[in-house]
Amino acid sequence: MxxxxxxxxxxxxxxxxxxxxxxxxxxxxxxxxxxxxxxxxxxxxxxxxxxxxxxxxxxxxxxxxxxxxxxxxxxxxxxxxxxxxxxxxxxxxxxxxxxxxxxxxxxxxxxxxxxxxxSPKPMLDAVHARIASARGDWPAEETDVVMVGRGCTVTDANADHVRLSRVVFETGGYHQVLSAFIQVARPTLPQILHQYYASGSRRIVVMPHFLFTGRLDEWVHQQVDAFRTTHPDAAIRIANVIGPxxxxxxxxxxxxxxxxxxxRTTAGSPAYLTGLLLSGRKVVVVGGGCVARRRVPKLLEAGARVEVVAPELHTSLAALAEAGAFTWHARGYDPSDLDGAWYVLALTDSPDANAAVVADAEARHTFCVRADSADDGSAWTPATGDASGVTVAAITTHDPLRARRIRNRFVELVNEEGL
Known part of the structure; x- marks a missing residue:
């Protein structure tokens, strides 16, 4: 060879x-x-x-x-x-x-x-776009929305639909958003339409939360048409399904x-394990909350030159910043923050902000951990433990609790054997 x-x-x-x-x-x-x-x-x-x-x-x-x-x-x-x-x-x-x-x-x-x-952000964006197209010139704050789900015998699925309606309400600025189901579960679409009408609502958008047109979408139109015939003073507009x-x-x-x-493999985690020697090297942490509170001290122990970018810091991190343990940029993230970084952690509460950090790190060929969606980053953080001069690490696939249990067992074994 x-x-x-x-x-x-x-x-x-x-x-x-x-x-x-x-x-x-x-x-x-x-x-x-x-x-x-x-x-x-x-x-x-x-x-x-x-x-x-x-x-x-x-x-x-x-x-x-x-x-x-x-x-x-x-x-x-x-x-x-x-x-x-x-x-x-x-x-x-x-x-x-x-x-x-x-x-x-x-x-x-x-x-x-x-x-x-x-219901990740792209799906929510599609839902809001369909509602906006249907309501037209109606102000969002004067529009009542019915999120129509399929309905099934699985309680968790119905509960997810109700949860989605709340997310749509809080992110869309509508007057009200209520859940309805087209089959099996209650409340039904006619029941919610009657409830809205009884409360004085006359501007209603019905959002069929289905991927494609089909029998379910047809039933939505039929039920709305039947309600219109007996309530001609109510303006009801039907949004399009999400579509392709x-x-x-x-x-x-x-x-x-x-x-x-x-x-990629049937054995172990898909991550390639290695040890980063970060002493004296710039590491950027975007976000100053609870996750950063756990990660920053470990990075400092490794000797990294840590810079934290966050408008606010967790109390324990604020004390470290005041002591000069790391550099704190008390503001929002800017792509230039990653200049010269060897390692990046995206730890904010905003999926959009974390995605931007990952994309900027990827463009710089810099490994990046993303706390809210590990698979979207280019590095994962293992569960680690120290014992008798040994650091053990466990990394799994989407099971941090299992990783911690394995880490703990490793530490016990090292202590028991005096290795």
Whole structure:
């Protein structure tokens, strides 16, 4: 072997990014099926090096296990992203059953099943955009909104929808935002419309919180039309469903990236463990709250030249800053803060601010920990412990409590053996 020959990959590590199977619900409505196809194309554009296929729980071919069979013919691992907003029966039962069916035919394959879409900022942005388009010239503060969810027998899924309505209310400036369900759960859409009307509301936007048009969307329109006939003085506008927008594609791509990390190996964490010698080197911490309170002292113990960027500091950090232990920039973050940094930690309460720090660090080829979304950073912080001159570390995949338990056991073993 010459120095130009690539080193062989260890067994179990795929040579290329694992393929993605987007697991959707399926629909009898052609427009909904077409929208799903458009979304898959958008995801392909965001992941140009990844094979992206779609499978469906029902109604639309191919099934999820058929789509998995297709990609696993040519790949040792795959990632399945549920194209579902909440944690209903499809996410908990149907999709895992389809995955198991395919894995029974591909015994050596690794299939990583990611979390559902949920309501990250891009999805919230899409919801606000649909509501804004529907309300038109109505001021937000004079508009009542009904967030219509699917409704199911899984309490957690219904509770997530109610929680989302509260988030939409607090981030949108609307007069009111209430939750309704189109099937199974209560309150129903007509019940909420009657409640709004009885309270004097006459400007109502109904937001069908569904990914694509289909039977659920049709039922929303039918129920609103029926209410209009008996309440002609109420102005009710129906927003569009989320649809195959860029924001939705971004969330699917992000879920894939989370899963691809775990698909790269079947043993241990996907992180490459190393020890950073930070003595005398600039380390930037953006954020001065509780997480920074834990991380900054450790960095100082390592001899790092720490600079903290935050309008305010946790009490314990303020005392360290007054003692001159680190440099405090009492303001918001600026990209120039990262100039000359060897290591960066994005620890603010703002997902947008943390994302900006990560992007700026990435552009500088500087490793960055992101506290609120570890997979979006380029480094992870292990659970560490010191004993008898030894530092032990444990790092897992999305399970910090387990990492801490393992860390504690390591420390116990070192102390017991006097190693």
């Amino acid at each position: 010459t120095h130009t020959d690539p080193a062989p990959l260890p067994a179990g590590i795929p040579a290329s990014p694992p393929p993605l199977v987007v697991a959707g619900h399926g629909t009898r409505v052609n427009a909904g099926a077409s929208a799903a196809s458009v979304l898959v194309d958008k995801v392909r554009a965001l992941l140009p090096d990844v094979r992206v296929e779609a499978g469906f729980v029902e109604l639309t071919p191919p099934t999820i296990d058929e789509a998995l069979d297709l990609v696993l013919e040519d790949a040792p691992a795959a990632v399945v992203v549920p194209l579902m907003i909440g944690v209903g029966g499809h996410v908990r039962d149907d999709i895992p059953e389809a995955i198991d069916a395919s894995k029974a035919r591909h015994l050596d394959a690794t299939v990583v099943y990611t979390r559902h879409l949920g 927008c860029d924001e939705l594609a971004q969330v699917v791509a992000q879920r894939y990236k989370e899963g691809a990390l775990r698909a």
